[in-house]
Amino acid sequence: MTAVSLQPDLTELHVGRGSRRRRALWTIGLGAGVVLAILVAAPLLGDAAELTNLDARRQPPSLEHPFGTDRLGRDLLARTVVGLRLSLAIGAAAAAISAVIAAVLGAAAGIFGRWVDTATGWLIDLFLALPHLVLLILIAVAAGRGARGVLIAVALTHWPSLARVLRAEARRVVASDYVATARRLGRSPTAVARGHLTPHLAPQLMVGTILLFPHAILHEAALSFLGLGLPPHAPAVGILLADAMRELSAGTWWLALLPGLALLLVVKLVDTIGQQLRALTDPWSAHT
Numbered sequence: 001m002t003a004v005s006l007q008p009d010l011t012e013l014h015v016g017r018g019s020r021r022r023r024a025l026w027t028i029g030l031g032a033g034v035v036l037a038i039l040v041a042a043p044l045l046g047d048a049a050e051l052t053n054l055d056a057r058r059q060p061p062s063l064e065h066p067f068g069t070d071r072l073g074r075d076l077l078a079r080t081v082v083g084l085r086l087s088l089a090i091g092a093a094a095a096a097i098s099a100v101i102a103a104v105l106g107a108a109a110g111i112f113g114r115w116v117d118t119a120t121g122w123l124i125d126l127f128l129a130l131p132h133l134v135l136l137i138l139i140a141v142a143a144g145r146g147a148r149g150v151l152i153a154v155a156l157t158h159w160p161s162l163a164r165v166l167r168a169e170a171r172r173v174v175a176s177d178y179v180a181t182a183r184r185l186g187r188s189p190t191a192v193a194r195g196h197l198t199p200h201l202a203p204q205l206m207v208g209t210i211l212l213f214p215h216a217i218l219h220e221a222a223l224s225f226l227g228l229g230l231p232p233h234a235p236a237v238g239i240l241l242a243d244a245m246r247e248l249s250a251g252t253w254w255l256a257l258l259p260g261l262a263l264l265l266v267v268k269l270v271d272t273i274g275q276q277l278r279a280l281t282d283p284w285s286a287h288t
Contacts, residue, residue: 024276031269035088038266042085048078049235058252068254070240071247079235080259084266086236090151091216097155098216099209102163103201110170111193120167127160136219140228150229154216162208166201173200203281210274214267221263237263 053073061068067076109120127135136153143149173179179196187195223229224238232239237259244255 021280024280027276028273031273034269035266038081038084038088042082045075045078045081048075049082050074058247058250060252061254061258067258068252070243070255076240076255076258079240080237080262082235083237083240083259084262086230086234087217087220087263088266090147090154090220091213094151094154094158094216094220095209095212097151098157098159098212099162099205101155101159102166102208103205105159105163106166106170107193107197107201109167110174110197117167117171120163124160124164124167127157128164132157133222136223137226137228140223145228147230150220150223153223154219158212158216158219162205162212165204165208169201169204170197173197207274207278207281210277211271213274214271217263217267217270 051074053069056065056069056073057071059065059069059073065075065077067080070076070079105120105123109117135157139153139156140149143152173196174192176196179192182192182196220229221236221238221241224234224236225242226238227242229238230236240259241256244252244259247255
């Protein structure tokens, strides 16, 4: 009787993991390429986004104007690209600030003991319990609206979920034997954080920051749509959509549909980059 091996084919597993890794890298490269193209193209299209042509008002999509034109004859594709660049800039800054807040709170909860950990957990639960959009609006209004108000509002409301993840990881690391040994040897909390916490938290912080990015972009667009964000003359995507709502009854469907789809595409690409990076840095996903 021929023996049947129950061992998995290691060659097939290696090839499968290599194929998934290549797909993840290609996906990350594609998404990063699109984002880079927007950042490079936006300054080149700045003049076209502001150029008015009253003879070409409300034209539907065409070869000359792929996204059509608005009520002043301005090229909607140029305005959308410039608006996406604004959203990316504000989203990146807000996500970075949120990540710093989350990292500080998560590390402090693990390093400085029970009282700090309890206070951090309470603060995280408080922010997660509050209605997110209402909190965004209140902070944006209190901060003076405009780009600064949007940045502050988004940055101060997007850290709790990442802080919860980093806090749990910090507590796990601090409870390990090698950290206990380091403390018995007289290592200071700062040295423990630098030597033991940072290598464990850095990958999760990087991926978490990228995953915060699409949420920050969407909420910047939402605040601008509600009139609480960038000034009305700025070609932000939220403002483009708000203007389009006033003209949908005239049949100018492209004013809302095309910028909205472009925004969703960019948000999805950025989210996919974060998901693929998490798959590459997560040791468990390497074996699935």
